[in-house]
Amino acid sequence: MREREYLKQRYAAILGSVGLVCILCGAAMLAPLLALFAWPGESVNATAYVAPAMVLLALGILLQAFRRRTASVSLSVQEGGVIVCLSWLLVVLFSAWPFIATEGLDFSQAIFESMSGWTTTGLSVVDVEKAARITLLWRSVIQLLGGAGLAIIMMSAILGPSGVGVSSAEGRGDQLVPNVKRSARIVMAMYACYAAAGTIAYRVVGMTWFDALNHSFAAVSTGGFSTRPDSIGYWNSPAVEAVSIPLMILGNLSFVTAWFLWRGRLRAVSRNGEVRLFTLLAPLAAAALFFLTCASLYPQLGKSLRVAVFEAVSALTTTGFSTVGYNDWNGVGVAIMIGLMLVGGGTCSTAGGIKQFRVHLLWRALTLEIRRLVAPRGVVRESALWEGERKVFLNDAQVRQTAVFVFLYLLLFALGVLLLCAGGYDLQSSLFEFASALGTVGLSIGVTSPDMPRAALWAESLAMFLGRLEFLVVVASLFKLGGDARNYLTSRGGGMRRG
Numbered sequence: 001m002r003e004r005e006y007l008k009q010r011y012a013a014i015l016g017s018v019g020l021v022c023i024l025c026g027a028a029m030l031a032p033l034l035a036l037f038a039w040p041g042e043s044v045n046a047t048a049y050v051a052p053a054m055v056l057l058a059l060g061i062l063l064q065a066f067r068r069r070t071a072s073v074s075l076s077v078q079e080g081g082v083i084v085c086l087s088w089l090l091v092v093l094f095s096a097w098p099f100i101a102t103e104g105l106d107f108s109q110a111i112f113e114s115m116s117g118w119t120t121t122g123l124s125v126v127d128v129e130k131a132a133r134i135t136l137l138w139r140s141v142i143q144l145l146g147g148a149g150l151a152i153i154m155m156s157a158i159l160g161p162s163g164v165g166v167s168s169a170e171g172r173g174d175q176l177v178p179n180v181k182r183s184a185r186i187v188m189a190m191y192a193c194y195a196a197a198g199t200i201a202y203r204v205v206g207m208t209w210f211d212a213l214n215h216s217f218a219a220v221s222t223g224g225f226s227t228r229p230d231s232i233g234y235w236n237s238p239a240v241e242a243v244s245i246p247l248m249i250l251g252n253l254s255f256v257t258a259w260f261l262w263r264g265r266l267r268a269v270s271r272n273g274e275v276r277l278f279t280l281l282a283p284l285a286a287a288a289l290f291f292l293t294c295a296s297l298y299p300q301l302g303k304s305l306r307v308a309v310f311e312a313v314s315a316l317t318t319t320g321f322s323t324v325g326y327n328d329w330n331g332v333g334v335a336i337m338i339g340l341m342l343v344g345g346g347t348c349s350t351a352g353g354i355k356q357f358r359v360h361l362l363w364r365a366l367t368l369e370i371r372r373l374v375a376p377r378g379v380v381r382e383s384a385l386w387e388g389e390r391k392v393f394l395n396d397a398q399v400r401q402t403a404v405f406v407f408l409y410l411l412l413f414a415l416g417v418l419l420l421c422a423g424g425y426d427l428q429s430s431l432f433e434f435a436s437a438l439g440t441v442g443l444s445i446g447v448t449s450p451d452m453p454r455a456a457l458w459a460e461s462l463a464m465f466l467g468r469l470e471f472l473v474v475v476a477s478l479f480k481l482g483g484d485a486r487n488y489l490t491s492r493g494g495g496m497r498r499g
Helices: 002-028 031-037 040-045 047-069 077-095 097-103 107-118 133-148 150-169 180-204 209-220 238-252 255-262 266-270 273-297 301-316 331-343 356-374 396-422 427-438 454-468 471-498
Strands: 384-387 390-393
Touching (some): 002 047, 031 040, 031 047, 040 047, 047 077, 047 097, 097 133, 107 454, 180 238, 255 266, 273 301, 273 331, 273 356, 356 384, 356 396, 396 454, 396 471
Antiparallel strands (some): 384 390
């Protein structure tokens, strides 16, 4: 019986935390209604947002009753993972409601669109030319919330010490300052400033206020949803692209690195391994795309240079904005883009992918191993990494954990590609599209569409979910959920037998 009471207490705290996320998401769902002041003709769509918002708010208030009874409980990383899984599934489910009600999507399509928004992927099955403006704004809002992790971060700020477990399960293990609540506030302030500055900059270079707001939200969250079918390519403007690139790079930076940049501590930024890898990969990839693909496709030098730089940055930051289509690209260009999407952005950032820190760590491990092999016997070799302002020496445990993650990531990627191939798509298209889904990028070669097989649609939805979260922690959390359920039932049965 003691085991049952212990589990009841733990899961009361978990459900209370999930309730807080429901309240925050329910409140956020009312934000797109502000668009009705500018476009009152779309007021017929208001119910599609008010109804699910009210249900979420009511559910959240109900679950908050559990939290009040367990205010002093501090949760573990695994329990934080349970909160994240339950919260994300609930939020994605309710966020799909407006897509069904306003755009006529079926359940699978609506879940896909909602998952793509919250995971900041940007793959879409919505016809943006026919969609209501309130729908387009809702997509951008959920990308901003999902990208900066505001729902989870705000929950962490209120939960106190247990917030560390929650943020770790979301792939955000680092804190900006020792206090979780202050870290959350700093992140929210930074991304609010990015979004505001981006909106103004986009307006200055020629976008309407509506387009500017939506694209700013998508850029800083490395999300990629656009209000135009041709994405950034609709404007064909060097100025629009020049605004987009810095916003994408800022979204790519880890929260800690962004905080150092914010405070002007450029030395800490410059020696960060992720920053160094990005400053190496982005120019090399852009140069390769220019010489091997773009120069022959786009005869104007300026156009080919712009395409090469923009597409390389968009893929590596996992933003998913595009200025051109890829159907006429050669195999080399497509392969480079796939590689960039797999590498992905910064750890503890809005970006997806394997993450640049892991790639940097494995590269350092490789060079260290080569130096050990050629070094004289008895010589001890070490390699150090910078994590913020801390110098950390590489150890076997770090390398092992990173190698396991990368192996599982690539294994999942291979399985997804096989599934798309089984659905009738060619290998090149399957590689590109699943790399985009798993890396939460959003670039498309034409596979993702409203007409694609539902099995492929659900496979991409699952890939976006696993790619957005740290799936090792989430899988461990799911095992914990199953183990706790078994222990609860076992203790209940034992109690009945003893009676």
